[in-house]
Amino acid sequence: MLAIIGGSGLTEFASLEVSQRKRVSTPYGEPSAALTFGRIGGRPVVFLARHGDPHGIPPHQVNYRANLWALAECAPVGIVSVAAVGGIRSGLKPGDLVIPHQIIDYTWGRESTYHEWPDSPVRHVDFSEPFDPCLRQSLIDAAEATGAAVSASAVYAATQGPRLETAAEIDRLERDGAAVVGMTGMPEAVLARELAIAYAAINVVANYAAGRGDSRQGISLEAIHGVLDASMHRVRAIIERMLSAND
Structure with a gap:
């Protein structure tokens, strides 16, 4: 079974043949929404709307620990995260798809580990490569098979939100090497690593980041929604x- 976490623009999966919706509780509280079980093309999946259903939980208040714990209890073969991002790197434009390979974490104050004193001893996890290489390659191969153009590597900057960044902050992220910016990649990725679940992401560039392209004078939130509506069909495909390739 594959787990899918849907972010902004993907609060449901149109081709999912739903068999069950299940509300669960975890030692870390309630997940963002009920788990939706079903099949896509005959293959079992579990879907979770990261920001709730309806979309209402801001990124800094998502209960990431509960979300990942609930999915882990389903014993998935991996987790695919879908999220909207701002494009920083030159050449990335709204509507482009990106499969990131690295993360820089700029978030703060989020519950970011399952290993906390006194309930758990100190445990360090290797996070050199935050995304599972095999799952990433599966996404890249699937994109190629569908004819969808994707950027097969990018550094994802995870910021706190819910506000968007200043142009100066984006300049700093670019100097740090970031190609895209989002608000949900951390601690989601590291929690999956602590739970030993393969995790990869596919990002939709929803807008130029602040100070870039047509965002030089400001970012249109209405335009973002339009880009996501027009792009998510490629993510689903x-x-x-x-x-289907994993049969």
């Missing part, structure tokens, strides 16, 4: 193809 990639995930569907990845599932």
Whole structure:
């Protein structure tokens, strides 16, 4: 079973043949929404809306620990995260798809580990490569098979939100090497690593980051929604193809 976490623009999966919706509780509280079980092209999946259903939980208040714990209890073969991002790197434009390979974490104050004193001893996890290489390659291969153009590597900057960044902050992120900016990649990725679940992401560039392209004078939130509506069908097609290729 594959787990899918849907972010802004993907609060449901149109081709999912739903068999069950289940509300669960975890030692870390309630997940963002009920888990939706079903099949896509005959393959079992579990879907979770990261920001709730309806979309209402801001990124800094998502209960990431509960979300990942609930999915882990389903024993998935991996987790695919779908999220909207701002494009920083030259050449990235709204509507482009990105499969990141690295993360820089700029968030603060989020519950970011399952290993906390006194309930758990100190445990360090290797996070050199934050995304599972095999799962990433499956997404890249599926994108190629569907004819969808993707950037097969990018550094994802995880910021606190819910506000968007200043142009000066984006300049700093670019100097740090970031190609895209989002608000949900951390601690989601590291929690999956602590739970030993393969995790990869596919990002939709929803807008130029502040100070870039047509965002030089400000970012249109209405335009972001339009880009996501027009782009998510390609994300769905990639995930569907990845599932069928794993038969």
